[in-house]
Amino acid sequence: MYAERASLLDGAVVWHNEPGPGPAVPVLPDGCMDLLWTGGRLLVAGPDTHAQPSEGTRAAYAGVRFPPGAAPAFFGVPAHELRDLRVDLADVWPARRVRALADRVTDAPDRAAALEAVALRHALDTPPPDPLLRAVAQGLDAGGTIAATAAAVGLGTRQLHRRSLDAFGYGPKTLARVLRLQCALALVRDGVPYSEAAVATGCSDQAHLAREMRDLAGLTLGRYAELTAASRFANSATPAPSGSRTTA
Structure with missing residues (x-):
């Protein structure tokens, strides 16, 4: 099941996805970049030029989706270096710090909220998007x-x-x-x-x-x-809310 909400971070969206019934909908290009948590790891999803396979029915995810153009200042990496890639955040930020942040999110009762808190704290120390x-x-x-x-x-x-x-x-x-x-x-x-x-x-x-x-x-x-119709039907059969976008 997928759900999303507006983030306290300007223009961003906080989302989470839990394994559930229904087909996995591919992740389609949207001009955005994401900070992801899955399986105890923190990742960066770069901007896509083609569809990415989804693990939405098999793995739990939490994410902060940045609007187009906002993420490079946050991550400190030009967007074209991450095009069509999913990389460990430890390849971008200091590995020791990333491990501590990943543990904090993993142990949180609300991982999406914890990931948003990580993003909000880091954003205080980075320049705003152009x-x-x-x-x-x-x-x-x-x-x-x-x-x-x-x-x-x-x-x-x-x-x-x-x-x-x-x-x-x-x-x-x-x-x-x-x-x-x-x-x-x-x-x-x-x-x-x-x-x-x-x-x-x-x-x-x-x-x-x-x-x-x-x-x-x-x-x-x-x-x-x-x-998308099959995914909406599967989500509607569960008590949790479903989202309006594709799963990650």
Whole structure:
């Protein structure tokens, strides 16, 4: 079962997932990075350019999901160095400190809350995310073109690409595709027909959306709808709340 809530950390989401019935839904690219706890370990999930297999039905997870562009300052690593990777936090922060933090989260009755507390404490000692890159993500998420977004934040397109690699893990074109796909899938999960979801999110037609789905998620729209429907049904049969996003 998956559940999430808004974090006290600006723009972030706290989530947890417990083993349960239903199919494992792949983790799809969303422009975000996560601080993860699982099996007594702390991990960093880098920005994805393709779907990642899910262990949602077999392993317990807790996570703090950072909005696009926010995590590199927190972790102290450019996002492109972690693209499509899951790495031990001890490879990024001092190993002794990470072991102590991992034990603290593992022993906590509410691991998601404990992980959020770790994130909040560390955030006090790190610089805030660059507001310019947050504006870039917001502009692209709203459907703005790369040229218009670059102009709005006062950057040339080459500067925007270089800074996007550090902030998001890939260039603004890929980020725009990922954010557009997430918007379309949110509509699909709400029951909007594929063709309408495609047009509403800036795709030329349903075939365009289907190609983006195959390229970024490795799934057809129909298969994705089947998996998410089965996951919601399995979660609805249990007393715990289910989340609105894919499991990790």
